[in-house]
Amino acid sequence: MNDIESISKTRKLVFLSLLAASALILGYIETLIPLPSPVPYIKPGLGNVVVIVALYVFGAKEALTISLIKIIMSSLLYSGAAALPYSLSGGLLSFSVMLLLKKCSIFGVIGVSAAGGAFHMLGQIIAAALIIENISISFFMAPLLLTGGAAGVFVGLVSGIIIGRVGEFINHIN
Amino acid sequence: MKGAAMLKKFDFLLIAFIVLAAICFKAYSRAAYKGAYVSVYSGGMLYGEYSLSENGAAEVVNTDGGVNVIEISGGFARVSHADCPDKLCVRQGAVSKSGETIVCIPNRLSLQVGGEGLDGITK
Numbered sequence: 272m273n274d275i276e277s278i279s280k281t282r283k284l285v286f287l288s289l290l291a292a293s294a295l296i297l298g299y300i301e302t303l304i305p306l307p308s309p310v311p312y313i314k315p316g317l318g319n320v321v322v323i324v325a326l327y328v329f330g331a332k333e334a335l336t337i338s339l340i341k342i343i344m345s346s347l348l349y350s351g352a353a354a355l356p357y358s359l360s361g362g363l364l365s366f367s368v369m370l371l372l373k374k375c376s377i378f379g380v381i382g383v384s385a386a387g388g389a390f391h392m393l394g395q396i397i398a399a400a401l402i403i404e405n406i407s408i409s410f411f412m413a414p415l416l417l418t419g420g421a422a423g424v425f426v427g428l429v430s431g432i433i434i435g436r437v438g439e440f441i442n443h444i445n
Numbered sequence: 446m447k448g449a450a451m452l453k454k455f456d457f458l459l460i461a462f463i464v465l466a467a468i469c470f471k472a473y474s475r476a477a478y479k480g481a482y483v484s485v486y487s488g489g490m491l492y493g494e495y496s497l498s499e500n501g502a503a504e505v506v507n508t509d510g511g512v513n514v515i516e517i518s519g520g521f522a523r524v525s526h527a528d529c530p531d532k533l534c535v536r537q538g539a540v541s542k543s544g545e546t547i548v549c550i551p552n553r554l555s556l557q558v559g560g561e562g563l564d565g566i567t568k
Contacts (some may be wrong), residue, residue: 353551372459382456390462407510412470420463431451 287325287333291340294321296406298345312356315422316391318345322366322429323384328437331370338366356402357395364394380434381427388423480543481560483522485515488553497522497541497558511552522556523548 278286297318304315318341326334342358350358368389372378378386392415475540485492488508495503495517502516502525512535516524527549534549540558548555 377453377455378459379450379453379456381452382459383454385460385463389466400549400554402550413467416463416467416470420467427451431551432536 275362283329285415287337290321290325291310291337292345294318294337294341295344295348297321298341298349302349310387313386313397314350315418316361316365316388317422317426318422319365319384319387319391319426320430320433322362323369323380323387323426326369326373327380327434328432334370335366357398360398361394364397365391380426380431381424383421385423386426386429388421388426389417390419392416392419393425478522480545480558481542483515483517483540483556483558485556486554494559495522505554507552507554509552511549511554512551513549513554515556522558523547524556527552 295318295322301314301317321341322334322338333397339362342362343355344353344354346358367385368390369383372383372386393412396411396415458520469501470482476516480497482494483495484494485503485505487505487509493503493507494502495515497517500518502514505513505515507513511522511528512528515524516523523539524534524537527534527551534547534550534554537547540547540556543558543560546555548558
């Protein structure tokens with residue numbers, strides 16, 4: 272953590288801004304993917320790459336900020352304010368779980384991310400169940416959990432690679 | 446943090462757990478019987494119940510003014526027309542088994558198949 276703490280506040284701000292911007296681009300790419308999901312506003316959560324990178328490179332506070340910016344901005348830009356409760360629910364639940372698992376230190380990035388992806392979906396489903404007042408959402412649970420988990424594994428892979436590179440990069444510029 | 450571990454032993458356990466949970470949900474929802482009627486909920490309140498054995502169409506005007514048209518034919522219920530922007534409810538296809546659901550989130554509409562019809566004999 273020494274290397275990270277030694278970068279200047281300005282540099283850190285730039286990094287985080289770049290991460291946030293990347294999250295929005297990933298959000299746009301997500302809109303291009305036709306997802307045959309019966310429950311609308313459910314997204315696989317590719318933008319979580321950014322949240323995980325922020326979590327491992329910087330820390331919980333920064334990652335949560337990025338996550339909130341991502342959720343609010345991409346909802347406003349792409350899905351509409353109606354998607355906010357779902358995104359918030361999924362994003363916050365996913366973040367809490369990932370933070371918890373990361374603290375446990377027995378899981379690698381991919382595991383944390385897979386759980387994050389699955390709980391991202393779960394959070395969205397819970398929001399849908401509460402808003403639609405129809406509890407039989409359990410029908411969608413199986414495919415969505417698997418999709419979320421699979422997306423999480425992929426996200427974890429990408430995040431892990433980026434985290435490794437960021438470490439090298441920070442050493443370079445210091 | 447340089448070189449955060451990518452994959453550890455417990456990761457597989459975690460992923461296996463997720464897969465297991467998914468299988469459990471799948472098993473739970475598999476125990477579905479052919480439905481007898483479909484309950485239509487608009488804004489969380491019961492709008493009406495329609496028998497799946499009677500073909501027909503019903504127009505549902507939701508609380509916000511959104512309109513969905515529910516069509517029943519051949520024991521299946523589907524949303525044949527909707528004025529919501531994404532039309533995901535229409536694309537959802539047809540449902541017929543007890544517990545199956547179609548939702549239209551913008552219009553706050555949901556329809557769920559209920560009851561047990563055994564080989565066409567309905568209660």
